[in-house]
Amino acid sequence: MLRSSLAIATVTATLIATGLPAAACGEEDKPASEKVRVSGAPGAVKNVKAVGNVPDAQGAIAMGFLQYGHRDVMAVSGEFGLKVYDLTKNPAAPKLIGEVSLPGLWETEDTEVDVKRKLVFLARDPRAYGGxxxxxxxxxxxxxxxxxxxxxxxxxxxxxxxxxxxxxxxCRYLWTGGPAKAANQPADWGGRPIWVTDIRDPRNPKTAPDPIELARNDGKTDYVHDVQVDDEGVAWVSGRGGVRGYWTSGYHRDPVQGKVRRATAFSPVPYAGGGIEETAAPSKFMHNSFHPSGHRSADGADSNRWRGRDLIYATEESFLDGCVGDGVLTISSLQNSYNGEGWRSTPEKPFRLKSVGTWSVAGQEGSDPTTGDCSAHYFDVRGKVLVQSFYTQGTRFLDVSDPTDPKQIAYFRPADASAWAPYWHKGYVYVADNTRGIDILKLTA
Structure with a gap:
């Protein structure tokens, strides 16, 4: 997560120098522990009950959950490395049972787990350990x-x-991306694309020499930030230039090559996606995404389709001077993107997904306009309720039953919030807060 290195003064200076939100550039090298955190007005809470907190997880960035029979375990990653907690007896009071100490690790965002092999994968950013x-x-x-x-x-x-x-x-392969390009990488890259690593033998990973997901930003190779896989196995790649989905196994029609071929992690088959309209995401930097394939609501309706449209949810991460222009949650239609349009986009003939709806924390009930970090960040969806982190603006619960008009139904914004990622888990929401550790919430609305 790019913002983890930003102080407010640095944001302003970078904006002037580059014309782009500093958070979308990934150039800042200040460690997260040295960041300036701004506390504004007192906290605000509505329709949420805070049932627990884990302060010894301060520096938390992400988490994953593993089951061992009836045993429920949470793996939390962050600037400290990895901490393992048992949730079985009391999910509101996690018990620390193990850890791997890697102080100075950066940044372990969106840490994933292999639930079958009981593995955790931590990304080491080049800014780790003072790099x-x-x-x-x-x-x-x-x-x-x-x-x-x-x-x-x-x-x-x-x-x-x-x-x-x-x-x-x-989980037979890993796709690893970001941040900004290294000094020894091509000068015309805007950021690092994806490298593929074979982890079928986790003791001996093998990374392919050549990257994939090139030319993603209107023909330019640019920063890939994150990958999320939907229930059908399509890997959605977010970064500067939008969100594009790929098949990584099976035989599928390749709309770019115009033929049916076998998809692999090293040679994926394009599915759909493309750039997000600049009116919805001016920076073009899409931080993470969610494609609700196969998710069904309580009434049995397929939530992947809304009025006949296939949707992609994504967050823009960007930071301007004040909250009003900061990154938003975007909801776009994948319509007209199934024939490789997002792979043929150029500056002269750009292709953009049609925006259906957006939501910004600026001006919303429970917000504090005096805090510095208001960008959208990671989110999680259950049914028609989306829960999302907005840094110092805390954790927000949105009703997205009408994607054209997301409505806030609850919020949890402590005065010292630095919320990075929320996770639904067995009726609770666990929030990785870089300042507070782990907050454990219950939606009461």
Whole structure:
């Protein structure tokens, strides 16, 4: 997550110098622990009950959940490395049972777990341990959690990217992307694309020498930030230039090559997607996404279709001076993007997905206009309720039953909030807060 290095003064200076939101540039190298955090008005809470907090997880960035029979375990990653908590007896009071200490690790955003093999994957950003985007080392730690009391590093492998790493093809491979390009990478790149790592043998990962997901920003190779896989196995790649989906297994029609071929993690088949309309996301930097394929609401309706339209949810991460122009939640239609349009887009003939709706925290009930960080960030969806982190603006619950008009139904904004990622889990929402640790919430609306 790019913003983790930003102080307010740095944001303003970068905007003047580049014309782009600093958070979307990924150039800042200040460690998160040295960031300026701004506290404004007192906190605000509505229709949410805070049932627990884990302060010893301060520096938390992301988390994943694993089941061991009836045992429920939470793996939390952050600037400290990895901490493992047992939720079985009391999910509102997680018990620390194991850890891998890696102080100074950056940044482990969107950490994923292999629920079958009980593995955790931590991305090492080049800014870890005092490095820089230009010269620092990046890679992947694979941690064995077969015994959650004794987590152990199985392997570490250098990879030319390292901001996030994500499972594809049933966690047999990792796609690793970001951040800004290194000094030894092509000058015309706007950021790092994806490198593919074979982790079928997690003790001996093998990373392919050549990257994929090139030319994603109107023909330019640019910053890939994150990958999310939907229920049908399509890997949705977010970054500067929009969101594009790929098949990573099976035989599918390739709309770019004009033929049916086998999809693999190393040679995926384009499915749909493209750039987001600049009226919805002016920076063009899409941080993460969600394609609700196969998700069904309580009434049995397929939530992937809204009035006949296939939707992609995504967040723009950008920071301007004040909250009004900061990154928003975007909802776009994938209509007219199934024939490779997003792969043929150029500056002269740009292709954009049609925006259906947006939501911004600026001016919303419970918001504090005096705080510095108001950009949209990670979110999670259950049915028609979307829960999302907005940094110092805390955690917001939205009713997205009408994607053209998302409505806030609840919020949790502590005065010292630094919310990065919320996760629905067994009726609770666990929020990775970089300042507060883990907040455990119950929606009461």
């Amino acid at each position: 820089t985007t230009q010269t620092g080392e990046s890679g992947i730690y694979i941690i064995d959690l077969k015994n959650p009391e004794k987590p152990a590093i199985l392997s570490y492998t250098k990879v030319p990217a390292g901001h996030t790493t994500s499972c594809v093809d049933d």
